[in-house]
Amino acid sequence: MSNAADIIDARFAGTVGGFALDIGFTAPMRGITALFGPSGSGKTTVLRAMAGLSRLSGRLTVGGEAWQDDGAGILLPPHRRAVGYVFQEASLFPHLSVRGNLLFGARRSAKQAPAIGFDEAVALLGLESLLERGSESLSGGERQRVAIGRALLSEPRLLLMDEPLSALDEASRADILATFERLHDALPIPAIYVSHDLAEVARLADRMVVLSKGRAVAEGPVAPIMERLDLEPSTGRFEAGVVLTATVIEHDPSYQLTRLDLAGQPVSIPRVEVGAGERVRLRIRARDVALANRPVEGISIRNRLAGRVVEIVSTASTPYAETLIEIGDGTDPVARLRARVTREAVDDLGLEIGARVFALVKTISFDGR
Amino acid sequence: MPDLAELWSPVRLTLILATVTTLVLLVVSTPIAWWLARSSARWKEAVAAVVALPLVLPPTVLGFYLLILLGPEGPGGWLAALGGARSLAFTFTGLVIGSVVYSLPFVVQPIRNAFEAIGDRPLEVAATLRAGPWDTFWTVAVPLARRGFLTGAVLGFAHTMGEFGMILMIGGNIPGETRVLSIAIYDYVETLRWAEAHVLAGGMVVFAFAVILAMLVLEKRIGRARP
Numbered sequence: 001m002s003n004a005a006d007i008i009d010a011r012f013a014g015t016v017g018g019f020a021l022d023i024g025f026t027a028p029m030r031g032i033t034a035l036f037g038p039s040g041s042g043k044t045t046v047l048r049a050m051a052g053l054s055r056l057s058g059r060l061t062v063g064g065e066a067w068q069d070d071g072a073g074i075l076l077p078p079h080r081r082a083v084g085y086v087f088q089e090a091s092l093f094p095h096l097s098v099r100g101n102l103l104f105g106a107r108r109s110a111k112q113a114p115a116i117g118f119d120e121a122v123a124l125l126g127l128e129s130l131l132e133r134g135s136e137s138l139s140g141g142e143r144q145r146v147a148i149g150r151a152l153l154s155e156p157r158l159l160l161m162d163e164p165l166s167a168l169d170e171a172s173r174a175d176i177l178a179t180f181e182r183l184h185d186a187l188p189i190p191a192i193y194v195s196h197d198l199a200e201v202a203r204l205a206d207r208m209v210v211l212s213k214g215r216a217v218a219e220g221p222v223a224p225i226m227e228r229l230d231l232e233p234s235t236g237r238f239e240a241g242v243v244l245t246a247t248v249i250e251h252d253p254s255y256q257l258t259r260l261d262l263a264g265q266p267v268s269i270p271r272v273e274v275g276a277g278e279r280v281r282l283r284i285r286a287r288d289v290a291l292a293n294r295p296v297e298g299i300s301i302r303n304r305l306a307g308r309v310v311e312i313v314s315t316a317s318t319p320y321a322e323t324l325i326e327i328g329d330g331t332d333p334v335a336r337l338r339a340r341v342t343r344e345a346v347d348d349l350g351l352e353i354g355a356r357v358f359a360l361v362k363t364i365s366f367d368g369r
Numbered sequence: 370m371p372d373l374a375e376l377w378s379p380v381r382l383t384l385i386l387a388t389v390t391t392l393v394l395l396v397v398s399t400p401i402a403w404w405l406a407r408s409s410a411r412w413k414e415a416v417a418a419v420v421a422l423p424l425v426l427p428p429t430v431l432g433f434y435l436l437i438l439l440g441p442e443g444p445g446g447w448l449a450a451l452g453g454a455r456s457l458a459f460t461f462t463g464l465v466i467g468s469v470v471y472s473l474p475f476v477v478q479p480i481r482n483a484f485e486a487i488g489d490r491p492l493e494v495a496a497t498l499r500a501g502p503w504d505t506f507w508t509v510a511v512p513l514a515r516r517g518f519l520t521g522a523v524l525g526f527a528h529t530m531g532e533f534g535m536i537l538m539i540g541g542n543i544p545g546e547t548r549v550l551s552i553a554i555y556d557y558v559e560t561l562r563w564a565e566a567h568v569l570a571g572g573m574v575v576f577a578f579a580v581i582l583a584m585l586v587l588e589k590r591i592g593r594a595r596p
Contacts, residue, residue: 053493078496079504085497091490095512104508105498154498 005029005064008158008190012058016045021056021214027207029063032184032191034201034222037211043194046211047160050192051085052078062158082109084151084189086161090143092135098146099131105154114155115189124182125149141172145179152187159191165200180204198239202226202283203367227324227336230313240322241285243367244335248276263328263335267303269364281367286322289339290360293349303361305337309351314343321346325359337361376568378545379553386461386549387529390468391476394525395518397469398476402517403506405477406484417481421474431471432538439463439539459541464549467539472528476521483517484510516591523584527577 011024021042027033035043048054052067052075059069067076084105092101106118122128125145135143144164151159165173177200184204195201201208202222209219210231218225225231226242246260251271260267260280267282274280296304307327314321321343328334337359341351351357405417423431436458439445445457445466457463487510495505511518533551540547542556550569557566 051497053496077501078493079499079501081497083497085494087490087494089490091494093491093494093509093513095509095515104495104500108499108504150498 004061007061008033008063008192009061010046010050010058012046012049012056012060014045014049014056014058016042016056016214019214021045023211023214023216025209025216025219027190027192027209029190030188031206032180032193032204034205034208035192035194035211036196036198036201036208038196040213041211042214043196043211044162047162047192047194050158051083051160052076052081053085065157079108082155082157084154084156084159086144086147086151086159086164088163089167090135090140090147092138092143092146092150094135096135097131098127098133098135098138101135101146101150102127102131102153105150109153109155114153115187116152118153121149121152124186125179139172140168141175144168144172144176148176148179148183152183152189156189159189161191161193163194163196165195165197177203198226198241199283199365199367202241202243203281227338239285240338240340241283241288242336242338244282244284244337245279246282248274248278248280250276262305265305265327267305267361267364283365283367284337284361285363286338286340288361288363289325289337290362291323291325291339291341291345291349291351292358292360293351293355295358296360299360301360301362303364305359305361307337307357307359309353309355309357310336312346312351312353314346319343323351325357327359376553376565379548379550379569380572382461382545382548383530383550386464386468387526389465390472390529391522391526393465393469394472394476395522398473398480398521398525401473402477402480403484403510405481420477423471424474428471428532428534429538432467432535435463435467435470435535435539439466458539459543459547461546464536464540464547467535468529468532471532471535472525475524475528479520479524480514480517483514483520486517487513516588519587519591520584523580527580530576531573 006029008027008029010026013022015021017040023042023046035046037043045054045056049056049058050060057070059071060067061069066072066074067081068074093104096104102118102121106114116124122131125148127145127149130138130142130146135146138146148164165176168176181204193201193205205222207220208222208225210217210225218228218231223243244262246262246267249259249261249266251258256271257268258271258274260269260282262282269282272280290301305327307325309323310326311324312321319342320340323339323341323346325337325339326334327337339359345351401420405413437443439457441456445463446455449455449457449460454460457466491509491513492505495509500508531551533555536547536549536552540549540552542548542552548556550573554566554569554573557563557569
């Protein structure tokens with residue numbers, strides 16, 4: 001990570017829309033790094049500055065190549081930066097066919113050995129039957145797939161994506177998410193992914209940078225960042241939660257469930273088509289976890305995980321307390337769950353650091369392999 | 370029976386004048402329209418107002434100033450001296466210059482509107498796809514503004530065909546050089562040659578109708594066209 005050729009190093013400052021922005025972060029030259037934060041936190045501004053579309057003072061090096069360095073007087077115009085930019089709306093050129101759109105950047109890029117060829121990209125994105133169509137006749141999801149292909153074929157060293165799912169309906173979203181997952185496995189190009197949706201970040205990103213009011217307040221791998229209780233103002237109450245990795249034990253065809261092993265304890269989720277022994281990513285939101293101070297019987301919630309309290313953050317101005325629970329039997333690697341309960345419950349149950357608890361998990365969403 | 374060769378001369382001159390003027394107008398108007406559409410300069414509306422002046426000014430006022438500018442004492446006379454002539458007034462070149470000024474707003478305005486309608490996004494997309502500003506202008510902005518160019522060209526051509534007062538001021542009535550259609554009609558009426566006036570005036574009506582109809586149909590087709 002420390003070698004300049006292996007990282008993206010960004011630091012931007014400026015005043016945007018009445019607030020001061022000062023954001024610095026690094027990202028590896030592989031995988032997806034999410035720039036996460038509520039609207040107005042400056043994430044799109046930073047992304048635009050990385051592409052050279054907006055002007056912020058600062059510096060940006062991508063794999064050892066300086067794209068902006070105010071100190072050295074370097075500022076590459078957007079068309080000299082090897083970026084692929086995917087906007088919120090697909091923004092296809094209406095005067096060109098799908099093929100014309102896909103080839104627009106490909107014709108202008110200089111590299112001799114493309115990371116992905118035209119046919120390969122078309123197959124990966126499922127665009128074979130659309131090539132001669134005009135962009136107006138495509139659905140929202142199809143357009144965004146073309147936009148992604150167009151960006152990839154311009155042979156970028158870095159993909160920048162600005163909430164590419166936000167303008168889509170639910171079905172197209174699922175379609176594009178699946179596309180991103182295929183790309184993630186197939187492409188050696190790093191991506192910066194701007195989003196205000198924690199579920200999206202949990203599913204796609206390897207690393208995340210949390211932005212709040214024009215500052216980067218945390219950065220690192222997704223799982224440990226999601227466990228942090230102190231980032232609440234930025235991550236938002238409703239969607240806060242953790243991402244965990246579990247192993248598939250077996251499928252139960254009669255109940256249509258998949259049984260998993262999570263840090264040595266059994267967990268069931270609605271059936272997913274993943275083979276036994278494989279690892280899956282799960283997302284568990286803090287608001288979907290209840291706590292009990294002894295084993296609970298006679299309750300419909302099937303997933304009951306034994307653990308102990310490792311952190312409690314109570315906010316006096318709200319009814320809630322955020323807790324972090326470590327589950328595991330001590331032999332397997334531990335997993336950490338977040339649970340949101342009321343402050344009253346914390347007092348009634350006598351919860352404190354080190355207390356044994358049972359976490360009752362109502363909903364577990366499967367987030368992919 | 371009117372003499373067809375005599376009638377054809379002003380028609381031919383008018384068509385040549387309108388064609389040359391339209392070509393010059395497209396070359397001159399495009400950068401002005403682009404600048405007016407994209408610049409954030411505070412005084413750009415003042416420039417836009419100057420460009421639009423011919424819409425409001427009486428053709429005689431315009432013609433008066435052009436006469437001074439093109440005459441032996443003005444910059445036009447100085448330019449003419451380079452070519453060995455005394456003045457640009459009462460010449461075909463002078464008529465082209467006058468027509469360009471006179472029809473400028475009719476060409477600049479639709480092209481400017483079309484450029485503005487494109488917005489920033491397609492240009493930004495092109496930039497992130499390695500297209501430099503010049504490349505983007507020709508491969509994205511111009512194709513997307515093609516309706517504006519068509520409208521501007523047709524309006525510029527038709528407006529030049531129909532000008533009268535300004536030409537009377539700077540062109541006079543020299544057969545084959547400055548005697549355009551509208552001047553010829555005026556002349557025929559003055560000399561009570563009604564038959565000739567009827568042929569030319571009727572022809573103008575038919576022409577104007579055909580131009581407007583063609584423009585409406587073409588605009589629709591371009592609007593619908595998909596690659």
